[in-house]
Amino acid sequence: GENVEQHPSTLSVQEGDSAVIKCTYSDSASNYFPWYKQELGKRPQLIIDIRSNVGEKKDQRIAVTLNKTAKHFSLHITETQPEDSAVYFCAATLADSSYKLIFGSGTRLLVRP
C-alpha cells in the first residue's frame, strides 16, 4: 500500500529564515498532495495542496514543489514567523481510492523569535 515518509521530524529555525519539509511517497499513481498545519491542541487545517499535473504552487510565503519522477514533494516556508510554529503533515492519496489520504508522521516546526 501507499507509504508516505516525512522528514525531518523536528525543525527549529530563526525567525525570518526559511523552512523546508520533505516527503516521499511510494504509489507512483498518487495524484493529490496536500499539506496540513496543526497547532497545539487544534485541528489539522489545509494550508496548500498540489496535484500531479503541476510542478509548483505558491501562496504568499508558502510553496509546494512536486517531483513525480522522484516521487517526492516539499513544503517551503519563507520569512518564517513565530505563528508558523506548529506540526505540519504531508499526505498523498491512493491511486485506487482517491478519498483516502495517507498522512506522513509530521514535522514539528519551531520558529525562534
Place this chain on the structure above:
Amino acid sequence: DAGVIQSPRHEVTEMGQEVTLRCKPISGHNSLFWYRQTMMRGLELLIYFNNNVPIDDSGMPEDRFSAKMPNASFSTLKIQPSEPRDSAVYFCASSPWGGANNEKLFFGSGTQLSVL
C-alpha cells in the same frame, strides 16, 4: 458555516465503558471521515462514508469500534467496550464530493478520549 462540529471535546471514561463520539459535518458535504490521532501511529483513517453509506471501514481496529451515519448531518463513532489503548484524539472530517475540491478535508476540533 460553523465548520465540522464534534462532541464532546474531552471524554474521560473507565475501561469497559461504552463511549460515543458525535459529529456534524459541514452542510452540503457528501463525504465524512473518522480519523484517530496518536503519537505512535499519527493520523489513521478509521472509516469513510459517502452519501451516508459506509464505503471503507478497513481502518476500524476491532469489532469494538462501530460507526453510523443515519443522515447527512450526523455521525457517531462508538467504542464498546473501551480499553486504555483506545486513548487518542478522534477527528471527524468532511469533504465536498464531485468537484475539483473533493479531496479537501475539513476537520472538526476533535475529541480527546482518555480511557483509564
